Amino acid sequence: MDKRNTEQDFISAFWQLYEKKPIEKISINQLCQIAGYNRATFYNHFENIYALFDKAVYDILFPVKRNVFSSQNFYNLLQKDLMGSVLLTYFQQQDKYIELLFKRQNHYVLSDKIKKEFLLLISENVKPNTKxxxxxxxxxxxxISAVLGVINYWYQKGKLISEQDILQKIYDISTKGVLTSLKTELQSIYEDSKA
Structure with missing residues (x-):
């Protein structure tokens, strides 16, 4: 069996266990039992449970990395509407795992990875440690903090609106700005009350 399949088996086992319990309660023995490997095989691929967790989160981010972060020019990427469509597709495909990260209060790992990828992409065009x-x-x-905060709020409120609607709302706020979006919402309420 190749390395990629073995790692995927462990990642699959991790998500199964993580769905039921926090990372601190997942043992290597449980992972090995579900994945069908022994402890030595686990340690051939991962240093510890947190290294496996890191790889599992990286894998759910990989489609965005491939489609967005592989762009040669971040500025041109922002000029197109590609970002919104890629993120919507990604979010819908990975919703189960993303929701688990938020429910377990581990979404900071995803946030850190997203920031790192953006900064790597930007550093290709802008020299680090400059103004x-x-x-x-x-x-x-x-x-990124604002977006993840809104997504966390959405999960905590029981997904009162659809994924597409929340992502569209995030995209609208991101492109128009918070104050402009707030003004638009309040204006519609004000106009409805005058009618």
């Missing part, structure tokens, strides 16, 4: 790069870091921190 421009620092400003971009702040913008990314703000945006």
């Amino acid at each position: 421009v790069y620092e400003k971009i870091e702040i913008l990314l921190e703000y945006q």
